[in-house]
Amino acid sequence: MVLAVCVGFLAYRSWTRRAPYFHGSFRSGLEERANQAGWQAFGGTWQVVDGAMQNISDDRGAKLMNGSRDWHNYVVEADVQLLGESGDAGFVIRASNEEVGVDSYDGYFAGIRDADETLIMGRADYGWHEMQTIPIHTGVHAATWYHLKVLAYECTLVASATTNGGEVTTANFEDENCLTEGRFGLQSYSTGAVWKNLEVRGATAEDVQAMLLPKRQRGVVGGSPGQDAWSDQRYIEPMQRELEGYKADLDALPIGNLKLLPPNLPAPVTVHGVVTMVSPVLFVQDSTGGIAIPKATVSKPVEIGDAVEARGDAEQQEFSSVLRHATVRPLWSHTPVPPVSVTASQAATGAFDAQFIETEGRLASEERENGQSLVLKLNEGSQTFLAIAENPALADTLHSFKKGSRLRLRGVCVTDRAFARDEVPFALLMRSAEDAEMVEAPPWWNTRHVVFVLLVLLTIMLGLQYAYISIKRTRLNAVMEERERLAHEMHDTLAQSFAGLGFQLEALCDEAEPGSAMRSQLESTVGLVRYGHLEARRNIAALRPGNIERSGLAAALEQAAQAMVQGGAIAVTVSARGEAKQLPLRVADTLFRIGQEAIANAVRHAHPHTIQVRLVYGKSSVRLLVRDDGQGFSTEGEVTGLGVQGFGIEGMGKRADAIGAVLRIRSSVGDGAHGTHGTHGTLISVRVSMAKAGAYPWWRRSGFGSGVRFGIRGTARRYGYGKTV
Numbered sequence: 001m002v003l004a005v006c007v008g009f010l011a012y013r014s015w016t017r018r019a020p021y022f023h024g025s026f027r028s029g030l031e032e033r034a035n036q037a038g039w040q041a042f043g044g045t046w047q048v049v050d051g052a053m054q055n056i057s058d059d060r061g062a063k064l065m066n067g068s069r070d071w072h073n074y075v076v077e078a079d080v081q082l083l084g085e086s087g088d089a090g091f092v093i094r095a096s097n098e099e100v101g102v103d104s105y106d107g108y109f110a111g112i113r114d115a116d117e118t119l120i121m122g123r124a125d126y127g128w129h130e131m132q133t134i135p136i137h138t139g140v141h142a143a144t145w146y147h148l149k150v151l152a153y154e155c156t157l158v159a160s161a162t163t164n165g166g167e168v169t170t171a172n173f174e175d176e177n178c179l180t181e182g183r184f185g186l187q188s189y190s191t192g193a194v195w196k197n198l199e200v201r202g203a204t205a206e207d208v209q210a211m212l213l214p215k216r217q218r219g220v221v222g223g224s225p226g227q228d229a230w231s232d233q234r235y236i237e238p239m240q241r242e243l244e245g246y247k248a249d250l251d252a253l254p255i256g257n258l259k260l261l262p263p264n265l266p267a268p269v270t271v272h273g274v275v276t277m278v279s280p281v282l283f284v285q286d287s288t289g290g291i292a293i294p295k296a297t298v299s300k301p302v303e304i305g306d307a308v309e310a311r312g313d314a315e316q317q318e319f320s321s322v323l324r325h326a327t328v329r330p331l332w333s334h335t336p337v338p339p340v341s342v343t344a345s346q347a348a349t350g351a352f353d354a355q356f357i358e359t360e361g362r363l364a365s366e367e368r369e370n371g372q373s374l375v376l377k378l379n380e381g382s383q384t385f386l387a388i389a390e391n392p393a394l395a396d397t398l399h400s401f402k403k404g405s406r407l408r409l410r411g412v413c414v415t416d417r418a419f420a421r422d423e424v425p426f427a428l429l430m431r432s433a434e435d436a437e438m439v440e441a442p443p444w445w446n447t448r449h450v451v452f453v454l455l456v457l458l459t460i461m462l463g464l465q466y467a468y469i470s471i472k473r474t475r476l477n478a479v480m481e482e483r484e485r486l487a488h489e490m491h492d493t494l495a496q497s498f499a500g501l502g503f504q505l506e507a508l509c510d511e512a513e514p515g516s517a518m519r520s521q522l523e524s525t526v527g528l529v530r531y532g533h534l535e536a537r538r539n540i541a542a543l544r545p546g547n548i549e550r551s552g553l554a555a556a557l558e559q560a561a562q563a564m565v566q567g568g569a570i571a572v573t574v575s576a577r578g579e580a581k582q583l584p585l586r587v588a589d590t591l592f593r594i595g596q597e598a599i600a601n602a603v604r605h606a607h608p609h610t611i612q613v614r615l616v617y618g619k620s621s622v623r624l625l626v627r628d629d630g631q632g633f634s635t636e637g638e639v640t641g642l643g644v645q646g647f648g649i650e651g652m653g654k655r656a657d658a659i660g661a662v663l664r665i666r667s668s669v670g671d672g673a674h675g676t677h678g679t680h681g682t683l684i685s686v687r688v689s690m691a692k693a694g695a696y697p698w699w700r701r702s703g704f705g706s707g708v709r710f711g712i713r714g715t716a717r718r719y720g721y722g723k724t725v
Contacts, residue, residue, distance in 0.1 A: 020067065020068070020071040020074040020200050020201065020202055022066065022067060022184075022198070022199070022200035022201075023198070023199060023200075038066045038067070039064055039065070039066050040064070040065045040066070040098075041062075041063070041064050041065075041432070041433060041434055042062070042063040042064075042065065042098050042099060042100045042101075042104070042105075043059045043061060043062040043063065043100045043101070043434065044057050044059045044062025044063070044064065044188070044432070044434070045057040045059075045062075045304050045431050045432040045434070046062075046064055046432055046433070047279075047391045047394075047432065048391075051196055052194045052195060052196035053186065053194070053195045053196070053198075054083075054192065054193070054194045054195075055186070055188050055192050055193055055303075056083070056192045056278050056279075056303045056304050056431075057192060057303055057304035057305050057336055057432075058084060058087070058190055058191055058192060058303055058304065058305030058306060058333045058335070058336060059188075059305070059336060060102045060189055060190050061101060061102035061103060061104065061187065061189055062187065062188055062189075063092060063098060063105070063185050063186070063187045064185055064186045064187075065092070065095065065098055065183055065184070065185035066183060066184065066185060067183035067184045067185075067200065068183055069096050069181065069182055069183050070181055071094075071181055071182065071183060071184070072180060072181045073152060073153045073154065073202060073203040073204070074093075074151075074152060074184070074200055074201065074202055074203050075149065075150070075151045075152075075199075075200070075201055075202075075203045075207060076091045076093060076149070076150050076151075076184050076198075076199075076200050077147065077148065077149035077150070077198075077199050078091075078147075078148060078195045078196060078197055078198040078199065079145050079146070079147055079148075079195070079196050079197050080111070080112065080145070080146050080147075080148045080193060080194070080195055081142075081143060081144060081145050081146070081193060081194040082112070082114055082140070082141075082142045082143070082144075082188075082191055082192075082193055083142060083143070083191060083192035083193055083194065083301050083302075083303050084142055084190075084191035084192055084303055084306060084330070084333050085114055085115075085142050085191065085333070086114065086115050086190060086191065086332075086333055087113070087114065087115075087188060087189050087190035087191025087193075087333065088111045088112060088113035088114070088115075088120065088188070088189050088190075088191070089111050089112065089186075089187065089188040089189070089191065089193030090109060090110050090111015090112060090120075090148055090150070090159075090187060091109070091110055091111065091148065091150045091184060091185070091186065091187070092105065092107050092108070092109050092124075092184060092185040092186070092187045093107060093108050093109075093110070093150055093152050093157075093182070093184050094107050094108055094152055094179045094180070094181060094182035094183075094184075095107030095108075095182045095183055095184070095185060096179075096182045096183070098185070102128075102189070103124040103125075103126060103127055103128045104124075104126055105124055105126075106124070106125050106126075106179065106182070107123070107124055107179060107182050108121070108122070108123050108124070108152065108157055108179070109121070109122055109123075109124055109187060110122075110148070110150040110157070110159035110171070111148065111187070112136065112140050112146055112148065112161050113140065114139075114140040114141065114142065114191075116133070116135070117135060117136055117139040117140040118133045118134055118135050118136060118140070119132075119133070119134045119135075119136055119159060119160075119161045119169045119170075119171050120132065120133050120134075120171075121157065121159050121171050121172075121173060123175065123179075131173040131175075132159075132171040132172070132173055133171075134169055134170070134171040135169075136161060136163070136167075136169045137167060137169070138163050138165065138167060142191075142300065142301075143300055143301060144164070145164060146161050146162065146163060146164075147161070147162040148160075148161050148162075149161075149162075149211070151203050151207055151208060151211055152203065153203045153204070153205065153207065153208050154178070154180075155174055155175050155176065155178035155180075156172065156174055156208055157172060157173060157174075157175065157178075158170065158171070158172040158208060158211045158212060159171050159172070160211055170211060170212065172211075172212060184200060190333055191303070191333060192301075192303035192304075251270060252270040252271055252272045252309065253269055253270065253271055254271070254286060254287075254288040254289075255271050255273055255284070255285070255286050255288050255289045255290065255291045255321070256286075256288025256289035257288065258271070258291065258314045258316075258321040259316060259320070259321060261314055261316075263316060265313075265314060268311050268312055268313055268314075268325075269311070269312070269313075269314050269323075270309060270310070270311045271284065271286070271291065271309075271310050271311075271323070272286065272307065272308070272309055272310075272331070273285050273286040273290075273291070273307070273308065273310070274286070274305060274306065274307055274308075274336070274337050275302050275303065275304050275305065275306045275307075275308055276290065276304065276336075276337050276355075276356040276412055277304065277356075277411075277412045277429060277431055278302065278303065278304060279390065280390050280429070281293070281294050281429075282294070282296045282298075282302075282328065283354055283356075283412050283429075284308060284310055284328075285337055285354070285355055285356060289320060289354065289355065290320060290353070290354030290355040290356070290412070291310075291320060291321050291322065291323055291354055292320070292322045292323070292354055292414070292416075293310055293312065293322075293323045293326045293328060294322065294324070296310065296312075296323075296326045296327070296328045297326070297327045297328065298327075298328045298329075298330075299327070299328070299329045299330070300330060302328065302330050304336055304431065305333065305335060305336035305337075306330050306331075306332075306333060307330070307331045307332050307333070308328050308329060308330050308331060309328070309329045309331055310323055310326050310327070310328045310329075311326060311327055312324055312325050312326025312327065313325050313326075317353075317415075317416070318350065318353075318415060319350030319351070319353035319354075319415050320350075320353040320354040320415075321354075337356050338356075339356050339357050339358035339410045340352060340355060340356070340357045340358065341357070341358045341359070342357050342358070342359055343359060343360075343380065343383075344359050344360075344361055344378075344380035344381070344383040344385055345380070345381065345383050347359055347385065347413050347425075347426050348383055348385070348425035348426055350415050350425075350426070352413045353413060353414065353415045353426075354412065354413070354414065355412070355413055356410070356411070356412055356413075357410070357411070357412075357413045357428070358408065358409070358410045359380070359385075359408075359409060359428070360380060360406060360407065360408050360409070360439060361378030361379060361380040361385065361387075361406070361407060361409070362378060362379050362380065362404065362405070362406050362407075363376060363377075363378055363401055363402070363403050363404060363405045363406075363407055363442075364377045364378060364379050364384075364403065365377045365403065366398070366399065366403075368395075372390075372395060373388065373389060373390045373395055374388075374389045374394075374395035374398050374399060375387070375388050375389075376388075376389075376398060376407075377424075378407065378409075383425075384424050385424050385425065385426050385427060385428065386419070386420065386421070386424050386426075386427040386428065387407075387409050387411065387427070387428045387430055387436075388419060388427055388428065388429055388430065389430045390429075391430075391431070391432065394430060394431075394432055394433050394435075394436070397433040397436060398430075398436055401436075401438055402441075402442050403442060403446075404442025404443055404446055405438050405440065405441060405442045406438070406439045406440035407436060407437070407438055407439065408436075408437050408438075408439050409428055409430060409435060409436050410430070410431075410435040410436075411428040411429050411430040411431060411435055412428070412429045412431075413426055413427075413428060414426065414427050414428075414429055415427075472586075476585070476586050480585070487540045490536060490540050494536050498529055498532050498533035498536055499533060501529050502526060502529040502530060502533060505522055505525055505526045505529060506526055508522055509522040509523055509526060534563070534566075548585075548588050548589060548592055552580070553583065553588050553591060553592060553615060554574055554575075554576045554580075554613075554615050555574075556592055557574055557592060557595045557596070557599075557613050557615075558572070558574040558613070560592075560595075560596050560599065561574065561599050561611065561613060564599060564600060564603050565603060565611075568603075569609070570603060570608060570609065570610070570611060571609065571610045571611070572599070572610075572611045572613070573610070573611075573612050573613070574613040574614075575612075575613070575614050575615070576614070576615040576616075576617070577614065577615070577616050577617065578616055578617030578618060579617055580615075580617055581617055581622075583622065583690075586659065587622070587659055587688060587690075590655050590656070590658065590659050590661070590688075591622070591624050591686060591688070593655055594624065594652045594655055594656065594663075594684075594686050595613060595624055595626055595686075597648050597651060597652050598626035598652070598684045599611060599613070599626060600648070601648050601649075602626070602628040602630055602682065605630075606628050606630025606631055606632065606681070606682060607630050607631060608628035608629050608630035608681065609629055610628070610629055611626070611627070611628045612625070612626070612627045612628075613625070613626050614627075620689060620690050620691060621687055621688060621689045621690060622687075622688055622690070623685065623686065623687045623688075624684075624685070624686040624687075625683065625684070625685050626683070626684045627681065627682070627683045627684075628681050628682055629680060629681040630680075630681050630682065631669065631680065631681075632667040632668050632669045632680055632681055632682050633667040633669065633682065649665070652684075652686075656686055656688075659688055660688065660689065661686050661687060661688035661689075662685075662686070662687045662688070663684075663685070663686050664683075664684075664685040664686075665682065665683070665684050665685075666682070666683045666685075667681070667682040667683075668680050668681065668682075
């Protein structure tokens, strides 16, 4: 056992520490969903556009992680572009314990920074320790591609940045207490960024030498920069660019005041605000409100969180304004606008149109559009609204939520009918997967689960019913086998003994003198033996249920009756009405026993002239009637709680109870031999439902809904047996 555990652990470690490999071309649609498995975002607004991964927000320390925490030596490289100024972007390597926040992880970072135009390397442990800053001679500019490559081999870390002109800048350091393993990720700080052509592979010592060779050829030792790298111009140029960007129109209007302007204003207006959404429509917001800027002309790419200046024609809408034919110019990086927490009813008033809000709702349905975007319909109380995700990655995240879940969503509130579809008061335009979270799982008692529980209960009930029927069938088969065995034993012992005894007595009778007392006694004894032999044969025949199966219930009853009255003055008639059907053996045998007992009681005690036996077959039941014109029961006779005192009647009641039958006995007192009272005799009626008798329910055993009803109706009184009717 211990050996197996050790082998399994070594196999697991060998699998997890295999050579890392990752290829990310960042495609959209179905290809993207198949290719982007494993990405985990910590801050930022991430999306895939034109085969590249973008963070379009200015969040500080936004990370997008992937890979395995067991990766050891590997190289990460990709083309990187900064979308804004005064920030940095690059790769996180050998990382673990990631959280949302600046430097909130254990690992290393290498990237390009435009504030001082350098290639930087350092270590983060919920704080920042900068190890290397190497100037890039041509500078670091926004909207310019750089090929960034970072290598981690044992405790050596190397990074290089290659410009479009082919210039390579390399930085490296040794960490004595290095982190030996961890996953990789993309990170940007105070700016948006774009990554494309991402590759991850295992690293070797030869890869380290190959990356350090260009650095040695340039004569740069230990990462110390050349004298020209520290020229004043390198610091002055970024400052000049930043100061140039701060020049803004001082006559800009607050966004909220645009609603006060007269319609068809001929002159364009200028507004300042912070970008809250870039796609599908540019939205800008200040402290007074928000505004949509469709088809804006942008001097350079803007990101969520950028402070911008927009100039265009103001058009009044129902609740907010739209800026047409606008030009947008970034001013500086800004902290992203936090959402305003409102209820769905507050958002439906239009007071927060074009503003970044946070609200909650319960997911009612979802709908795909064009195979990529996703439209959710949510309910909050009596209010209904839509949430629209244009980003396929976000659409996949929202698609994972189950119907009935309570969601907290962040996005830009719009009342435009193009988004709200003329069916809800507002829609929420969402930006990234971080703008959606599940607050409460859907209730367990939904329609699907209720149906499942009912099916399980039904299956259990059917299983119990089947088990009960199987047990009853097994018991019945055991009883039938035992009766068959008893029939054979009686035939081989009792019947044969009677036959031998009768033969011996007849021989003695023949030897006795005719007319003597001895011969008379012997003849009487022979008669008794013959009668006992006939009774034994009758009982043997009754114990073998095969007779009922072969000849049918009516014929079996007729044979039993004729055997009892053979040689007597009682007339027996047996008839059947309705379409005869095959009865379950248990039912047929019980009816036969009750009929046999009823006929025997009439012959022995009632002294009738006629006995009528009738079987009535209905659609779902069968009824047995045994009527005689004998003397009946005396209503003054001794009665017990189980009916008239007597084993035969009690036995009939228990047999009927066993198959859920209704047993009725009606009797009128008369002198059957002379008929002095006119109507007299006894009627025994047994009615059994085939639905009940075919699979006798378990609840019958506990007395619920018992189908046995037994009573004796006399001229004045009625006595109950079991359930009295």
